[in-house]
Amino acid sequence: VRDVLSEVYDPCCRDKGISVVDMGLLHRAEIDSGAARVELMLTSGWCPFAARVLTDIESAVRSIPGVDTASVQLVWDEAWTPERLSDSARAKLRFLPDPATVDDPASYVAKKLATQQDDGGLS
Known part of the structure; x- marks a missing residue:
């Protein structure tokens, strides 16, 4: 299931090529007697x-050989956090720190942009 879902992209991150698996959105998956959950x-x-x-x-999971039915349930009792991101997703998203931890946000952003340009990170 994980392999198939690695080809399903988070709509907000499709342009960066980040799947629902790399975003850490997959909580659990199982297949039992042709029924996928x-x-x-x-x-x-x-x-x-x-x-x-x-x-x-649901469409991707139904495409798995041997799967007759598929259901997708949302998990509401546990919150998603950035720690769930894969290393590759984290690198593609380049999260900024909590604004409360940065003395001068404008200078911080300018410095980060300059560093990325020096590293060839921005075109």
Whole structure:
């Protein structure tokens, strides 16, 4: 299931090529007697693309040989956190630190952009 879902992209990160697996949205998946059950987390309960993600995941899981039925359930009792990101997703997203930890946000951003340009990170 994980392999198939590695080809399903988070709609908010499709342009960066980040799958639902790399985003850490996959909570649990199992196949039992042809019935697949996937538990998914969202980065936000207000995700406007939740229905699309659920449909894409269900379609992908149904394509697995031997799967007759597939259900996708949202996990509401556990919150998604950035720690769930894969290393590759984290590198692609380049999260900024908590603003409360940065004395001068404008200088911080300018310095980070300059560093990325020096490293060839921006074109």
